[in-house]
Amino acid sequence: MKPTLLILAAGMASRYGSMKQIDGFGPNGETIIDYSIYDAIKAGFGKVVFIIKEEFVENFKAIFEPKLAGKIETDYVFQNFDLKQFGIEEEIYREKPWGTAHAILSGRNAIKEPFCVINADDYYGFDAFKKMVDFLENEATDSQYSIIGYELGKTLSEFGAVSRGVCKVDENGNLEEIVERTKIYPKGDAIVYEEDDKEYPLAFETPVSMNFWGFTPAVFKITENLFKAFAMANKDKPKAEFFIPLIGENLVKSKTADFKVIPTSNKWFGVTYKEDKPYVQDCINQLVKDGTYPESLWN
Template sequence: MKPTLLVLAAGMGSRFGGLKQIAPVGPSGETLLDYSVFDAIRAGFGRVVFVIRRDFEEVFRAQVGAKYDGRIDVGYAFQAMDDLPPGFGVPSWRAKPWGTGHATWCARGEVREPFAVINADDFYGADAFRKLTGFLTAASEGEAALVGFKLSRTLSENGTVSRGMCEVSADGWLRDVVEHTKIAAAEVGRGEGKKYSGDETVSMNCWGFLPGFFDALEGRLTAFLRRDETYAEGSQDEFYLPAAVAALVGRGGLRVRAFTADSDWFGITYPADKPGVVAAIRELVTRGEYPGVLF
């Protein structure tokens, strides 16, 4: 059974100020998402499911989903504030979406095969998808995968970043993911005054799961909603996928194989990051790793 690529895209409308402003980075106007779908197809994925919001479904289908017709089966799941486990409702004060863990859980009715989860606006590289396909075709129930990246390959020269630092056992299994915030490029490297070596493995939300993960994720979502400090009046806490995975690992409910990608991660954290991303993509095309026109 070919795996499915689950793309978390419900935040695209707000982050980019409208889908028309998704940044083109490829030589023919390709977006970072286009490269992920292209890499997934050639790695052996058979379907892509986009988690989006209902309010921009029509424009997303027309501007994004339609370009993949005939190349891969396309499906949609919808993140809605009121899509919650039985017994829970949306508090009157809640304004923010419930987070990436909730977005993933909202796809439970659309995904019935092994699947990967990625962000819509990140570049992970062909090696990440090959590693996910290899894992998902041989994984056992109760196992999952993380494809991480070396910290030094995920920084921005234009500002600080937040990264989930991965603690990995000697035999390659994830022990924990701990969020580090405000990491500056100047803090990374060798020598005096450096806080990080740059060789640390960090999570960029690139995961592989089996369908049974949805039940485990629902258990963590229910626990999140039951916490007094979360469901208390005024709270805008989010249910993040890495935190849910780390909690399952810590309780012995999930084993996560940790891989490190042999490639750079690209993303546009700050507007000034775009020229560097464009240049990096151009270099990959020049080396023949991608065609000049993807779709």
């Protein structure tokens, strides 16, 4: 059974100002998601599941169904605020969705095979998808998961400091911990992160997480239990978010599962602010010019 691609596309995109998940960046208006799915099909994924808000389902179907029909199976699941589905009867006020790890739970009834999770607004590159397919088909077990590790120097922004999950890897290539560094930027020929008004160096090749994770369906029950505990512990914090690294951190510390850090030399780029759009368009145009992608992706 071919693995599934789970795309996190339910974010509010408040800093971007519009639905960046379906904004056009390619020569013919292709979204970043289009390039991810194109690479995923080429790599050997058999299904794509979109996690979206229910009110956007017709938008997504109109954009993606004509392109993907006959190429890959598609499904749509909805991230919502309903806690009763997890056995939580208490009403908890929220200002925003519960976060990326909660979003994964939305796919628990749609996915029965090994799968990976990616962000809708990030470009990951074919190498990462191919390596993930190989892992999911040949190595993944309920106690062996994975994460794609990007070289820090290939994930920086020209528009300011970035936050990155810096991965500490053991001698077997497994994740020991992820430390979120919230202010990383180039300085001269070096890369530094800032903490308590001091600067500390980071190597160009330092592996970082860009939210590209590989799991088996066993992770759903684990995540549900973690989420119920998180929701109750944060019921008075309407902005608290349950992120995917919290799953990884719990499983690694409890020795429930290992996470293989799979290195890729691909350049990553993504879109957070409106100002990122021209840069992302330039990156995609260059990939088309280099022959990585056809000018018209689906024709």
